[in-house]
Amino acid sequence: MLPLVLLGLAGLVVAMAVVGAMSRTNPKRAQRLSRMLLGVGACFVGAVMTLRGLAVLGTPIIGVGLVLLGLSARSPRAQAGAGGPQTPPRRSGTMTRREALEILGLEDGAGEADIREAYKSLMKKMHPDAGGSDALARQIQEARDTLLPKR
Template sequence: MIGWLILGIILAGILLTLLNWWARADVKSAKSLLFWSIIALCGVFGLLLFATGKGFAAIVPAGFAAWRMFGAPRMAKGGGASAGAPSRQPSMTRSEALDVLGLEDGATDAQITAAYRSMMAKYHPDKGGNDWMASKLNEARKTLLGK
Protein backbone atom coordinates (compact mmCIF):
# COMPACT_ATOMS: atom_id res chain seq x y z
CA MET A 1 0.00 0.00 0.00
CA ILE A 2 2.75 2.47 0.96
CA GLY A 3 4.70 1.48 -2.16
CA TRP A 4 1.79 2.46 -4.41
CA LEU A 5 1.44 5.78 -2.60
CA ILE A 6 5.12 6.59 -3.08
CA LEU A 7 4.92 5.53 -6.74
CA GLY A 8 1.87 7.79 -7.19
CA ILE A 9 3.65 10.77 -5.63
CA ILE A 10 6.71 10.21 -7.83
CA LEU A 11 4.57 9.92 -10.98
CA ALA A 12 2.61 13.08 -10.03
CA GLY A 13 5.88 14.97 -9.56
CA ILE A 14 7.15 13.79 -12.95
CA LEU A 15 3.85 14.75 -14.57
CA LEU A 16 3.88 18.25 -13.03
CA THR A 17 7.48 18.78 -14.14
CA LEU A 18 6.64 17.69 -17.69
CA LEU A 19 3.54 19.91 -17.81
CA ASN A 20 5.58 22.90 -16.61
CA TRP A 21 8.17 22.25 -19.34
CA TRP A 22 5.41 21.66 -21.92
CA ALA A 23 3.88 25.07 -21.20
CA ARG A 24 7.19 26.79 -22.02
CA ALA A 25 8.43 24.55 -24.86
CA ASP A 26 8.33 25.33 -28.56
CA VAL A 27 6.08 23.18 -30.75
CA LYS A 28 8.84 21.11 -32.34
CA SER A 29 10.36 20.11 -28.98
CA ALA A 30 6.94 19.35 -27.51
CA LYS A 31 5.98 17.11 -30.46
CA SER A 32 9.30 15.29 -30.25
CA LEU A 33 8.93 14.71 -26.50
CA LEU A 34 5.36 13.48 -26.92
CA PHE A 35 6.38 11.09 -29.71
CA TRP A 36 9.26 9.56 -27.75
CA SER A 37 7.22 9.43 -24.53
CA ILE A 38 4.51 7.40 -26.25
CA ILE A 39 7.10 5.07 -27.75
CA ALA A 40 8.77 4.62 -24.33
CA LEU A 41 5.43 3.96 -22.59
CA CYS A 42 4.45 1.37 -25.19
CA GLY A 43 7.83 -0.33 -24.81
CA VAL A 44 7.64 -0.37 -21.01
CA PHE A 45 4.04 -1.60 -21.08
CA GLY A 46 5.03 -4.38 -23.48
CA LEU A 47 7.93 -5.40 -21.23
CA LEU A 48 5.67 -5.42 -18.17
CA LEU A 49 3.13 -7.60 -19.95
CA PHE A 50 5.88 -9.97 -21.05
CA ALA A 51 7.38 -10.09 -17.53
CA THR A 52 4.00 -10.99 -16.03
CA GLY A 53 3.57 -13.96 -18.38
CA LYS A 54 1.30 -12.30 -20.92
CA GLY A 55 3.73 -12.59 -23.81
CA PHE A 56 1.05 -12.75 -26.49
CA ALA A 57 -0.57 -9.50 -25.25
CA ALA A 58 2.88 -7.86 -25.13
CA ILE A 59 3.19 -8.14 -28.90
CA VAL A 60 0.88 -5.17 -29.57
CA PRO A 61 2.50 -2.37 -27.50
CA ALA A 62 6.07 -3.64 -27.93
CA GLY A 63 5.49 -4.21 -31.63
CA PHE A 64 4.08 -0.70 -32.05
CA ALA A 65 7.07 0.82 -30.25
CA ALA A 66 9.54 -1.16 -32.37
CA TRP A 67 7.66 -0.36 -35.59
CA ARG A 68 7.64 3.40 -34.88
CA MET A 69 11.29 3.42 -33.82
CA PHE A 70 12.76 1.27 -36.57
CA GLY A 71 10.31 0.40 -39.33
CA ALA A 72 7.91 3.28 -39.93
CA PRO A 73 8.77 5.58 -42.83
CA ARG A 74 9.92 8.99 -41.70
CA MET A 75 7.93 12.04 -42.75
CA ALA A 76 9.50 14.75 -44.88
CA LYS A 77 10.82 17.72 -42.96
CA GLY A 78 8.04 20.01 -44.22
CA GLY A 79 5.31 18.31 -42.22
CA GLY A 80 4.99 15.28 -44.45
CA ALA A 81 4.34 17.09 -47.71
CA SER A 82 6.74 16.22 -50.48
CA ALA A 83 8.91 19.03 -51.77
CA GLY A 84 7.51 18.89 -55.29
CA ALA A 85 3.84 18.73 -54.33
CA PRO A 86 1.65 21.50 -55.72
CA SER A 87 0.36 23.98 -53.17
CA ARG A 88 -3.27 23.71 -52.09
CA GLN A 89 -5.62 26.30 -53.51
CA PRO A 90 -7.47 28.41 -50.94
CA SER A 91 -10.93 27.06 -50.18
CA MET A 92 -12.06 30.17 -48.32
CA THR A 93 -14.56 32.49 -50.00
CA ARG A 94 -13.85 36.19 -50.36
CA SER A 95 -16.57 36.99 -47.82
CA GLU A 96 -15.07 34.58 -45.27
CA ALA A 97 -11.60 36.00 -45.86
CA LEU A 98 -12.84 39.53 -45.24
CA ASP A 99 -14.50 38.37 -42.00
CA VAL A 100 -11.31 36.67 -40.80
CA LEU A 101 -9.29 39.85 -41.35
CA GLY A 102 -12.04 42.10 -40.00
CA LEU A 103 -12.41 44.03 -43.25
CA GLU A 104 -15.33 45.14 -45.38
CA ASP A 105 -15.89 44.59 -49.08
CA GLY A 106 -13.86 46.96 -51.20
CA ALA A 107 -10.71 46.85 -49.04
CA THR A 108 -7.54 47.78 -50.88
CA ASP A 109 -4.44 45.59 -51.10
CA ALA A 110 -2.70 47.89 -48.62
CA GLN A 111 -5.58 47.56 -46.13
CA ILE A 112 -5.59 43.78 -46.53
CA THR A 113 -1.83 43.61 -45.94
CA ALA A 114 -2.04 45.93 -42.92
CA ALA A 115 -4.89 43.92 -41.37
CA TYR A 116 -3.04 40.66 -42.03
CA ARG A 117 0.14 41.94 -40.39
CA SER A 118 -1.74 43.32 -37.40
CA MET A 119 -3.69 40.10 -36.83
CA MET A 120 -0.63 37.90 -37.41
CA ALA A 121 1.31 39.89 -34.81
CA LYS A 122 -1.36 38.84 -32.29
CA TYR A 123 -2.10 35.30 -33.41
CA HIS A 124 1.25 33.95 -34.65
CA PRO A 125 2.19 30.70 -32.85
CA ASP A 126 5.54 32.18 -31.78
CA LYS A 127 3.69 35.06 -30.11
CA GLY A 128 1.33 32.90 -28.07
CA GLY A 129 -1.26 32.33 -30.79
CA ASN A 130 -2.04 29.04 -32.46
CA ASP A 131 -1.36 27.26 -35.75
CA TRP A 132 -5.04 27.11 -36.70
CA MET A 133 -5.62 30.87 -36.52
CA ALA A 134 -2.33 31.62 -38.29
CA SER A 135 -3.30 29.27 -41.11
CA LYS A 136 -6.71 30.95 -41.41
CA LEU A 137 -5.03 34.37 -41.63
CA ASN A 138 -2.65 33.07 -44.30
CA GLU A 139 -5.53 31.56 -46.24
CA ALA A 140 -7.54 34.79 -46.00
CA ARG A 141 -4.63 36.86 -47.30
CA LYS A 142 -4.02 34.36 -50.12
CA THR A 143 -7.71 34.45 -51.07
CA LEU A 144 -7.93 38.24 -51.12
CA LEU A 145 -4.57 39.00 -52.74
CA GLY A 146 -4.31 35.93 -54.95
CA LYS A 147 -0.79 35.16 -53.68
Protein backbone atom coordinates (compact mmCIF):
# COMPACT_ATOMS: atom_id res chain seq x y z
CA MET A 1 0.00 0.00 0.00
CA LEU A 2 2.76 2.45 0.92
CA PRO A 3 4.63 2.00 -2.39
CA LEU A 4 1.43 2.89 -4.29
CA VAL A 5 0.96 6.04 -2.20
CA LEU A 6 4.59 7.07 -2.82
CA LEU A 7 4.22 6.35 -6.53
CA GLY A 8 1.06 8.44 -6.62
CA LEU A 9 2.79 11.34 -4.84
CA ALA A 10 5.74 11.14 -7.24
CA GLY A 11 3.31 11.20 -10.18
CA LEU A 12 1.56 14.24 -8.71
CA VAL A 13 4.87 16.10 -8.31
CA VAL A 14 5.84 15.31 -11.91
CA ALA A 15 2.40 16.39 -13.17
CA MET A 16 2.66 19.70 -11.28
CA ALA A 17 6.14 20.31 -12.71
CA VAL A 18 4.88 19.67 -16.26
CA VAL A 19 1.87 21.98 -15.77
CA GLY A 20 4.15 24.69 -14.36
CA ALA A 21 6.54 24.41 -17.30
CA MET A 22 3.70 24.48 -19.83
CA SER A 23 2.14 27.58 -18.25
CA ARG A 24 5.31 29.51 -19.07
CA THR A 25 5.64 28.37 -22.67
CA ASN A 26 4.14 29.23 -26.03
CA PRO A 27 0.53 27.89 -26.37
CA LYS A 28 1.30 25.98 -29.59
CA ARG A 29 4.29 24.29 -27.98
CA ALA A 30 2.24 23.48 -24.88
CA GLN A 31 -0.46 21.92 -27.07
CA ARG A 32 2.13 19.82 -28.91
CA LEU A 33 3.70 18.70 -25.62
CA SER A 34 0.27 17.84 -24.16
CA ARG A 35 -0.62 15.74 -27.19
CA MET A 36 2.71 13.96 -26.97
CA LEU A 37 2.40 13.23 -23.25
CA LEU A 38 -1.21 12.06 -23.56
CA GLY A 39 -0.33 9.93 -26.58
CA VAL A 40 2.59 8.23 -24.85
CA GLY A 41 0.49 7.73 -21.71
CA ALA A 42 -2.40 6.24 -23.67
CA CYS A 43 -0.05 3.86 -25.52
CA PHE A 44 1.52 2.79 -22.22
CA VAL A 45 -1.84 2.19 -20.49
CA GLY A 46 -3.15 0.36 -23.56
CA ALA A 47 -0.06 -1.86 -23.70
CA VAL A 48 -0.33 -2.72 -19.99
CA MET A 49 -4.02 -3.55 -20.38
CA THR A 50 -3.32 -5.69 -23.44
CA LEU A 51 -0.53 -7.59 -21.66
CA ARG A 52 -2.85 -8.24 -18.70
CA GLY A 53 -5.42 -9.89 -20.96
CA LEU A 54 -7.68 -6.91 -21.62
CA ALA A 55 -6.88 -6.54 -25.32
CA VAL A 56 -10.49 -5.60 -26.02
CA LEU A 57 -9.92 -2.37 -24.07
CA GLY A 58 -6.17 -1.98 -24.50
CA THR A 59 -6.07 -2.03 -28.30
CA PRO A 60 -8.44 0.93 -28.82
CA ILE A 61 -6.57 2.91 -26.17
CA ILE A 62 -3.31 2.28 -28.04
CA GLY A 63 -5.09 3.51 -31.20
CA VAL A 64 -6.10 6.73 -29.45
CA GLY A 65 -2.51 7.18 -28.29
CA LEU A 66 -1.21 6.76 -31.83
CA VAL A 67 -3.73 9.30 -33.14
CA LEU A 68 -2.64 11.80 -30.47
CA LEU A 69 0.98 11.23 -31.47
CA GLY A 70 0.08 11.70 -35.15
CA LEU A 71 1.41 8.25 -36.06
CA SER A 72 -1.85 6.65 -37.15
CA ALA A 73 -2.97 6.56 -40.78
CA ARG A 74 -6.34 7.90 -39.56
CA SER A 75 -4.75 10.85 -37.82
CA PRO A 76 -5.54 14.22 -39.47
CA ARG A 77 -1.93 15.26 -38.75
CA ALA A 78 -0.54 12.20 -40.55
CA GLN A 79 -2.75 12.85 -43.58
CA ALA A 80 -2.06 16.56 -43.88
CA GLY A 81 1.57 16.53 -42.76
CA ALA A 82 3.03 17.50 -39.41
CA GLY A 83 1.75 21.08 -39.60
CA GLY A 84 -1.91 20.13 -39.87
CA PRO A 85 -4.26 21.21 -42.64
CA GLN A 86 -2.66 23.77 -44.92
CA THR A 87 -4.47 26.79 -46.34
CA PRO A 88 -3.46 27.59 -49.91
CA PRO A 89 -1.46 30.82 -50.06
CA ARG A 90 -3.27 33.93 -51.28
CA ARG A 91 -1.91 36.33 -53.82
CA SER A 92 -0.79 39.19 -51.58
CA GLY A 93 -2.03 42.66 -52.48
CA THR A 94 -4.71 41.53 -54.95
CA MET A 95 -7.79 41.49 -52.71
CA THR A 96 -10.81 43.26 -54.13
CA ARG A 97 -13.04 45.54 -52.08
CA ARG A 98 -15.87 43.00 -52.34
CA GLU A 99 -13.63 40.19 -50.99
CA ALA A 100 -12.45 42.42 -48.16
CA LEU A 101 -16.02 43.27 -47.14
CA GLU A 102 -16.95 39.57 -47.24
CA ILE A 103 -13.97 38.57 -45.06
CA LEU A 104 -14.82 41.20 -42.46
CA GLY A 105 -18.54 40.40 -42.65
CA LEU A 106 -19.53 43.91 -43.68
CA GLU A 107 -21.99 45.37 -46.17
CA ASP A 108 -21.03 47.78 -48.94
CA GLY A 109 -20.92 51.32 -47.58
CA ALA A 110 -19.50 50.39 -44.17
CA GLY A 111 -17.73 53.27 -42.49
CA GLU A 112 -14.20 53.44 -41.10
CA ALA A 113 -15.42 52.81 -37.55
CA ASP A 114 -17.34 49.69 -38.69
CA ILE A 115 -14.27 48.38 -40.51
CA ARG A 116 -12.03 48.92 -37.49
CA GLU A 117 -14.57 47.29 -35.15
CA ALA A 118 -15.01 44.24 -37.42
CA TYR A 119 -11.22 43.93 -37.78
CA LYS A 120 -10.66 44.10 -34.03
CA SER A 121 -13.42 41.57 -33.31
CA LEU A 122 -12.15 39.06 -35.90
CA MET A 123 -8.52 39.41 -34.84
CA LYS A 124 -9.45 38.62 -31.24
CA LYS A 125 -10.89 35.31 -32.49
CA MET A 126 -8.50 34.46 -35.34
CA HIS A 127 -5.11 35.67 -34.11
CA PRO A 128 -2.51 32.87 -33.97
CA ASP A 129 -2.05 33.44 -30.22
CA ALA A 130 -5.79 32.84 -29.74
CA GLY A 131 -5.81 29.57 -31.67
CA GLY A 132 -6.26 30.99 -35.16
CA SER A 133 -3.83 30.67 -38.03
CA ASP A 134 -1.26 32.99 -39.55
CA ALA A 135 -3.01 32.74 -42.93
CA LEU A 136 -6.36 33.87 -41.52
CA ALA A 137 -4.76 36.74 -39.62
CA ARG A 138 -3.00 37.89 -42.80
CA GLN A 139 -6.27 37.79 -44.76
CA ILE A 140 -8.04 39.86 -42.10
CA GLN A 141 -5.21 42.41 -42.08
CA GLU A 142 -5.21 42.58 -45.88
CA ALA A 143 -8.98 43.11 -45.87
CA ARG A 144 -8.62 45.99 -43.41
CA ASP A 145 -5.78 47.52 -45.44
CA THR A 146 -7.84 47.22 -48.63
CA LEU A 147 -10.88 48.97 -47.13
CA LEU A 148 -9.24 51.71 -45.07
CA PRO A 149 -7.88 54.80 -46.81
CA LYS A 150 -4.10 55.08 -46.92
CA ARG A 151 -2.71 57.69 -44.54
